[in-house]
Amino acid sequence: MSTLPKVAWIGLGIMGSPMSENLVKAGYDVTGHTLEREKLDRLTAAGGTAAASVAEAVRDADVIITMVPASPQVEAVAYGPDGILENARRGALLIDMSSITPQTSVGLAAAAKEKGIRVLDAPVSGGEAGAIEAVLSIMVGGDQADFDEAKPLFEALGKTIVRCGPHGSGQTVKAANQLIVAVNIQACAEAVVFLEKSGVDLAAALDVLGGGLAGSTVLARKKDNFLKRDFTPGFRIDLHHKDMGIVTDAARTVGAALPVGAVVAQLVASLRAQGDGGLDHSALLRAVERLSGARV
Secondary structure (H helix, E strand, O other): OOOOOOEEEEOOOOOHHHHHHHHHHOOOOEEEEOOOHHHHHHHHHOOOEEOOOHHHHHOOOOEEEEOOOOHHHHHHHHOOOOOHHHHOOOOOEEEEOOOOOHHHHHHHHHHHHOOOOEEEEOOEEOHHHHHHHOOEEEEEEOOHHHHHHHHHHHHOOEEEEEEEEOOOHHHHHHHHHHHHHHHHHHHHHHHHHHHHHOOOOHHHHHHHHHOOOOOOHHHHHHHHHHHHOOOOOOOEHHHHHHHHHHHHHHHHHHOOOOHHHHHHHHHHHHHHHHHHOOOEHHHHHHHHHHHOOOOO
């Protein structure tokens, strides 16, 4: 019999499916629930177990992990008679790995405490590729003892795992991460259009830029997207739009000015308004091309 905790996984999307499968590979007993039948079939094919509801998935779990799009979805699976808090056993550890508002995380932790359920907020960075390769960066908020307990599980999912402070801290750091990523993608997109209009060999230019101070994980991960104009979603514009709203609101609350971030947030919003919300966030290149006179 395995001594590893039993895991319930709620949300099997672009990130959740490969992450849950990596736990199965690491020897965890994973029971998953999501709304799409094909995602449940994928989990069972990988060696996990499918559950017909949130309540069924969490009932016998030691650890419950949620990976859903935004705060409303976290609240939908956590609260109510069929939700996590009403059906999980006392003493269970709830790890929310979604990217949501810090306030939602703080509220969830307080509500769960009344039910005897411990909570960590643990959003991730690294995109679909990082999820598949189990090299995610995981930023965690919550009690040190709960973090220490969850550390072996996190190590099956990522490489950089850091507790950033109390409840909500992980989400605050994730918001900062999304600010940096969006601004970086925008700068890369502007550089690509500038280079192409100047007649430079784009592939060669991106290679040499990647080896210097301009190099970044964003450029390394998204270079082929720019070169091939392949915007198959690894992280959708719709989700980055949501995240830019989170960081903008959180910064306003604490009195931090984000002048460049505010501009990029509007560019992300405009791309979404033009019907590109389902594309990868590297599609910010399309917005720059439109502004530069191209028909996209």
